[in-house]
Amino acid sequence: METMWIAVAVLAGMGIILGATIGIAAKIFKVETDPRIELVTELLPGVNCGGCGKAGCADFAKALVAGEEQPGKCPVCSQEAVSSIARALGIEAGETEKKVAVVLCSGDNNKSKVKVLYNGVSDCVSASLIAGGPKGCAYGCLGMASCARACPFQAIEIINGLAVVHPHLCVGCGKCVETCPRDLVKLTPISAKVHVYCNSPEKAPIKKKVCTEPCIGCRKCLKAGEEGQFIMRGFLAEVNYDNAPDTDITEKAACPTGCLKIAKNHLAIEQAEVA
Amino acid sequence: MQEYLEITIGAVLVYNFVLARFLGICPFLGVSKKLDTALGMSGAVVFVMTMASLITSIIYNYFLKAPIEIGGKTYNIGFLQIILFIVVIASLVQLVEILLQKLSPPLYKALGIYLPLITTNCAVMGVATLNATQNYSILKATIFGFFSGLGFSLALVMFSSLRERLELADVPKPFQGMAIALITAGILAMAFIGFSGMC
Amino acid sequence: MSAKSAYKVVTFSGGVHPDYDGKDLTRECAITEAPLLDQYQVIVHQNIGAPPKVIVNTGDEVKKGQVIAEANGFVSVPLHAPTSGEIGKPIEVPGPMGTNVPVVVIDADGKDEWGELMPPIDWKNSDGDTIKDRIRAAGIVGMGGAAFPTHVKLSPPADKKIDYMILNGAECEPYLTADHRLMLEQPEKVLAGAAILAKSIGVENIYIGIELNKQNAIDTLLAKADEYNVKIIGLKVLYPQGAEKQLIYAATGRKVPAGGLPMEAGCVVQNVATAAAVFDAVVEGKPLIERITTITGTPVVKPGNWKLRMGYTVAQALELAGGVKENPGKLILGGPMMGFAQKSLQVPIAKNSSGILLLARNEVVQYESMPCIRCGKCVGACPMNLLPGTLSSQIESESFDLAEQYNVMDCIECGSCAYICPSNRPLVQHFRRAKAEINMKRRAQQKK
Numbered sequence: 001m002e003t004m005w006i007a008v009a010v011l012a013g014m015g016i017i018l019g020a021t022i023g024i025a026a027k028i029f030k031v032e033t034d035p036r037i038e039l040v041t042e043l044l045p046g047v048n049c050g051g052c053g054k055a056g057c058a059d060f061a062k063a064l065v066a067g068e069e070q071p072g073k074c075p076v077c078s079q080e081a082v083s084s085i086a087r088a089l090g091i092e093a094g095e096t097e098k099k100v101a102v103v104l105c106s107g108d109n110n111k112s113k114v115k116v117l118y119n120g121v122s123d124c125v126s127a128s129l130i131a132g133g134p135k136g137c138a139y140g141c142l143g144m145a146s147c148a149r150a151c152p153f154q155a156i157e158i159i160n161g162l163a164v165v166h167p168h169l170c171v172g173c174g175k176c177v178e179t180c181p182r183d184l185v186k187l188t189p190i191s192a193k194v195h196v197y198c199n200s201p202e203k204a205p206i207k208k209k210v211c212t213e214p215c216i217g218c219r220k221c222l223k224a225g226e227e228g229q230f231i232m233r234g235f236l237a238e239v240n241y242d243n244a245p246d247t248d249i250t251e252k253a254a255c256p257t258g259c260l261k262i263a264k265n266h267l268a269i270e271q272a273e274v275a
Numbered sequence: 276m277q278e279y280l281e282i283t284i285g286a287v288l289v290y291n292f293v294l295a296r297f298l299g300i301c302p303f304l305g306v307s308k309k310l311d312t313a314l315g316m317s318g319a320v321v322f323v324m325t326m327a328s329l330i331t332s333i334i335y336n337y338f339l340k341a342p343i344e345i346g347g348k349t350y351n352i353g354f355l356q357i358i359l360f361i362v363v364i365a366s367l368v369q370l371v372e373i374l375l376q377k378l379s380p381p382l383y384k385a386l387g388i389y390l391p392l393i394t395t396n397c398a399v400m401g402v403a404t405l406n407a408t409q410n411y412s413i414l415k416a417t418i419f420g421f422f423s424g425l426g427f428s429l430a431l432v433m434f435s436s437l438r439e440r441l442e443l444a445d446v447p448k449p450f451q452g453m454a455i456a457l458i459t460a461g462i463l464a465m466a467f468i469g470f471s472g473m474c
Numbered sequence: 475m476s477a478k479s480a481y482k483v484v485t486f487s488g489g490v491h492p493d494y495d496g497k498d499l500t501r502e503c504a505i506t507e508a509p510l511l512d513q514y515q516v517i518v519h520q521n522i523g524a525p526p527k528v529i530v531n532t533g534d535e536v537k538k539g540q541v542i543a544e545a546n547g548f549v550s551v552p553l554h555a556p557t558s559g560e561i562g563k564p565i566e567v568p569g570p571m572g573t574n575v576p577v578v579v580i581d582a583d584g585k586d587e588w589g590e591l592m593p594p595i596d597w598k599n600s601d602g603d604t605i606k607d608r609i610r611a612a613g614i615v616g617m618g619g620a621a622f623p624t625h626v627k628l629s630p631p632a633d634k635k636i637d638y639m640i641l642n643g644a645e646c647e648p649y650l651t652a653d654h655r656l657m658l659e660q661p662e663k664v665l666a667g668a669a670i671l672a673k674s675i676g677v678e679n680i681y682i683g684i685e686l687n688k689q690n691a692i693d694t695l696l697a698k699a700d701e702y703n704v705k706i707i708g709l710k711v712l713y714p715q716g717a718e719k720q721l722i723y724a725a726t727g728r729k730v731p732a733g734g735l736p737m738e739a740g741c742v743v744q745n746v747a748t749a750a751a752v753f754d755a756v757v758e759g760k761p762l763i764e765r766i767t768t769i770t771g772t773p774v775v776k777p778g779n780w781k782l783r784m785g786y787t788v789a790q791a792l793e794l795a796g797g798v799k800e801n802p803g804k805l806i807l808g809g810p811m812m813g814f815a816q817k818s819l820q821v822p823i824a825k826n827s828s829g830i831l832l833l834a835r836n837e838v839v840q841y842e843s844m845p846c847i848r849c850g851k852c853v854g855a856c857p858m859n860l861l862p863g864t865l866s867s868q869i870e871s872e873s874f875d876l877a878e879q880y881n882v883m884d885c886i887e888c889g890s891c892a893y894i895c896p897s898n899r900p901l902v903q904h905f906r907r908a909k910a911e912i913n914m915k916r917r918a919q920q921k922k
Contacts, residue, residue: 002348002350003350003351003352005488006345006352007352007354007355010352010355010359011355011358011359011362014359014362014363015362018362018363019366021366021370022366022369022370022373025370025373025374026373029373029374029376029377029378030377031376031377116572116815116818117840119840119841120900120903121843121900121903121904121907122905125910125911126903126904126906126907127693128902129907129910130572130903130906131452131571131572131573131814131815131817132571132572132573140575183389244700442871442873443864443867443870443871444867444870445845447793470553
């Protein structure tokens, strides 16, 4: 019985001594850290995608607390998460609309022509270094899935030789935009439902030789839409995403090639959803 | 002198903590993906194991080894060994972390995140209990602790270099990730069996 | 003194030798002047560096040798009309690199009249800058393949001392014999050109490296070499013997530091064809408007070496050679190892087009790339002593930082590793990608 008391006494004594030592040491050698960093890190999604431009979520949290960044810069956070982070920091949440990536090309294997036989590394960046890639159109999607491999969320699929973004999976981190050697992936506001699925500013006859569904620059959409809803880049009409048109523009404009489409009517996506 | 030589070689190669005693497998698998983090972890382990060996062997040699006398009666508190070691090592690591953070921020940055990970790691506990069972003196225990840590580092650095190469290899799907890492670790351990019998 | 002992035989480490080098097709074919065309399509941008600025307009009359585009910046050279005639509407045609390029169209008037030639220079008694200015004014670029402006190579920074002027007559690419015939038929031009090049940078030691499979060229040059104080070096028959860094090592034993230029080893390397062009420019005052091109390959009816003006298209050049016997499998501009496969016959000849090579259908195999079996053949073949196998797996897993540590930037893209690889891995393509990615990263860092 006495042994038990000794044991209790020893452990209790040890606990008190060690606890006191650590306690005192913690007081004396205190290093100030902001408790908000931890709080914000927890509120962030924690996927470390790097979409904000920082090394990871923890790094972004540090920058947020230091006031160097706005919570809205995180492309993955939902609106609620952004506002709760802003509350935690005691600042205004910068208004941001969620963005999704869109591959602005219609040229799948059926619609576009290939200019040469390519027998090399199956990677868009590698292919584009050799004579600009095998595709007939110098601006179109090469379909070798560099963007799909870069996507941390598996939101991009190659369907019939054309990269297609699944909007419900896309968080808008922009990795694909960086990767694409042809710069035809664009981040667009999720509310914009209509896109011109073409990226070539060439003249219509050149485009028509290599693709059956290019933007031929007829300006029908410009006339049908309101002022400033479309911009011309060379011979290519582009949606002005600051002032995106409604979905009924497709009927009004009656695009002769069908290049102007509502996102869900983009053939490849439709096929994917059916499959 | 020969005794010390035996302790050092035994700790590093023959009875390597990871590859022969199979202690400390958790950090061995967890922090071996990159050479950089493996080096940081190695530093932390060497440090903690040496400190833990020193402190626990003092406690062992003065309080636990022989029955202690209080008020004319003798009490044997050897059975408290494990729990005492845990408490002491945990507090020690905690204390060191606090001190490092204040006194040497660069060292804290290098080792800091690994220190709490290994407070009551089985390799650290293992070195303390081994010291006790082997009845090492304080000096021998500290040397043993230091070189055991080095042995752990050796295994960790070798393994992380292997895993960096594995990253580039085309591994069949069922073996990807931890599976191929465990197979590699097994082969590495088999190689270390070659040292057995040296001392 | 016998011819054998008059030169030393050297080589570098690594390299490959193809079983069939295809040189027998055209080795005996003397250089023939190509007939005049009705129309020439001259590619505007024929050099590495800034494209020259076109200074002629549609409807202008030009004389042969007249400047039609002037240099734009230091790393740029002017372009000259290949014949006399009228300038047509500017158009774009498929270029040698696969993209469309702008050309100046000249509708020939058939007179082929020279304009005012540049005055000859007494190069033995003139200073280096005069010669360099003339070389630049004549639009001379590296004719071995890179098309790097020659005057830039001849202008090392003041703190670099150049000890050797090395001419590359290795012609290590299979099939090509243009340089071989040049050395055989116009040895004096080559030797004098070498002496002029050396004079322009004040170098005493002049070497010409020639592979041993061109014995008659070696003998021809040896007979006259002493007049010009030129030393001939025999090179083992091995690809890529003619690559700058390999040639420097073979000739002088010096190594160019990783990532460095030949001038850092105190050497300047020029092609023999460039030297001949320099002779024309300095002694005769003629600008660079034509070059010797080997038109060869088994499907070609009459393979040979032709002197082609800039602006000949591949189709017209093939007609000279009697057309094709069979439907070919591949068209390559340059040699088979480093040349570029073409998609169109309408590609015009440029200053660096050393060969037009057609391969038969059965000679072109669509290889399927297999996993690396770690045989290490690529390591033995790499003339830069890199580890192509390791690098390719690093690049496949997109670890470009690691590849950079393993010196992928030193790859000269000679293709020896891909040639020797039993798994047919597209090694060079991987390296080109890594180099592009790393360059992109470096540029981004510089901007910061």
